[in-house]
Amino acid sequence: QGDLVESGGGSVQAGGSLRLTCAASGGYTDGTYCMGWFRQAHGKEREGLVAIFNSDSATYADSVKDRFTASIDNAENSLYLQMNNLKPEDSGIYYCAADLTHKVYGGCSFWAVAHFTHRGQGTQVTVSS
Numbered sequence: 008q009g010d011l012v013e014s015g016g017g018s019v020q021a022g023g024s025l026r027l028t029c030a031a032s033g034g035y036t037d038g039t040y041c042m043g044w045f046r047q048a049h050g051k052e053r054e055g056l057v058a059i060f061n062s063d064s065a066t067y068a069d070s071v072k073d074r075f076t077a078s079i080d081n082a083e084n085s086l087y088l089q090m091n092n093l094k095p096e097d098s099g100i101y102y103c104a105a106d107l108t109h110k111v112y113g114g115c116s117f118w119a120v121a122h123f124t125h126r127g128q129g130t131q132v133t134v135s136s
Contacts, residue, residue: 009127011035011103016130023093027130029086029103036081041106043120044077044088046132048099055122056101057088058115066117071097093134100129 010033015026027044035042043058057077059065065077076089086103104123106115 011105011125011127013101013103013127013130016101016132018133018135019093021094021134021136023134024089024091025093025132027088027090027101027103027132029088029127031084031086031103031105033105034084035105035107036079036084036086038081039110041109041111041115041119041123042079042086043104043115043117043123044086044101045104045121045123045126046097046099046101047129048096051099053121054099055116055118055120058117058120059086060111060115064114066115068117090132093132095134095136098132098134101132102129103127 012030038061044056047053059077074092078087104126106123
């Protein structure tokens with residue numbers, strides 16, 4: 008296992024909820040680096056969903072805004088993604104990622120998360136209609 012480990016994925020019906028957890032043993036949750044979540048559906052490109060460096064800083068893609076909420080807990084070295092009102096198009100593998108090439112300066116952009124090279128193995132989310 009690497010130092011970013013996702014958990015909490017599963018299968019739910021449309022309208023359901025899941026909470027993903029990313030255990031970050033490398034200590035990236037102290038606000039120094041941008042972290043976030045991206046997903047990749049089968050046959051599609053990676054999609055950056057949310058970027059965050061502290062719990063007041065999250066930025067979201069329009070596709071998940073108002074349904075997903077990211078949070079970060081430095082004491083637990085963890086990043087979370089609460090996903091509500093899930094839709095079939097939310098299905099895919101969800102990855103936690105960190106941008107270790109730059110320290111945070113001026114904020115983090117959700118679209119960049121899909122390009123972060125430091126990431127976990129992913130957790131599968133399947134939403135049925």
